[in-house]
Amino acid sequence: MTASLLVRRPGAAVALPPVEAPASAARRGAGLARRVAARTLPWLVRGLVGSAIVAFAALAVGPHVLGYRTMTMLTASMSPVIDPGDITIVTPVAVDDVTEGMVIAYNIPIDDHQVVTHRVISVERDAAGVVTVQTKGDANEAVDPWRAALQGDTAWQVRAVVPEVGHAIQALRGPLVAELLRYGAPALLAGWLLLAIWRPARGESAADAAEAAGTATDEEVRP
Known part of the structure; x- marks a missing residue:
């Protein structure tokens, strides 16, 4: 069995991979940042809301219910x-x-x-x-x-x-932090609810993408 090798002629040009345009790379980076933010923000809001609920239960509700x-x-x-x-x-x-x-x-x-x-x-x-x-x-x-x-x-x-929790409580009692909590916490909760309402389900997104891909394919093969 004989193996043949491709030999490049002297002086033959070598094709280089296309150089990605800076604008395209920037758009791809911005899209990645948006996807990361879209995944992180809901969990961040849930964590803040959950921590606030736990702290409220431990400091305000627990003493009345459990007697400590x-x-x-x-x-x-x-x-x-x-x-x-x-x-x-x-x-x-x-x-x-x-x-x-x-x-x-x-x-x-x-x-x-x-x-x-x-x-x-x-x-x-x-x-x-x-x-x-x-x-x-x-x-x-x-x-x-x-x-x-x-x-x-x-x-x-x-x-x-x-x-160390007392330091956080002392900080929360400050006037600036109190104002931020008074207006910021409801805003975060409202944003989380809006994200939960407006964000499409994964199944719907996949179906829409498949439908769009199928439509494009049909148009490409249509005479």
């Missing part, structure tokens, strides 16, 4: 267990069940009676049943300079810590 509270840690007195900007989830516990080692949130008995979240280091109960605690921040060298009598039948014990 959320608090933002403002200081580093409990670091590294609870850092500034972390969200603490606290649940009610009977005052009589408060023991040493618990991390509780309570109103201090001095100054403006602000709420602090510190660890219980001692518990005292008097004859009348009043429970008095002394606390200390894990990062503080000194014990808190007061003894607090827990009011009511329940105290609030820290059950979980969500890192």
Whole structure:
């Protein structure tokens, strides 16, 4: 069996592939960008709407339904267990069940009676049943300079810590962000709904493309 090879004559011209016009390449790039944006934007809107719903449920609905509270840690007195900007989830516990080692949130008995979240280091109960605690921040060298009598039948014990979320909540409370959320969130939701309504189904698009291709083919072979 003999194999034959094509030999190019000396000086014969070599055909080069056609050079793509810059305008055509630009149009192709713009079309690709539009397709990427069309695929990405709906998912971005869904993610924003879903995150907003989850945050609203956790911060607004959950406490009323499940009975817990959320608090933002403002200081580093409990670091590294609870850092500034972390969200603490606290649940009610009977005052009589408060023991040493618990991390509780309570109103201090001095100054403006602000709420602090510190660890219980001692518990005292008097004859009348009043429970008095002394606390200390894990990062503080000194014990808190007061003894607090827990009011009511329940105290609030820290059950979980969500890192860094408090920073986002503080930012959302800013006036500029609040305005953006007030008008931007409905606009994003409306845009997502419009995209869902106006965007044709994949099956319809494929059928239209096939129909158009078939029509063009018929016209080409028509005498």
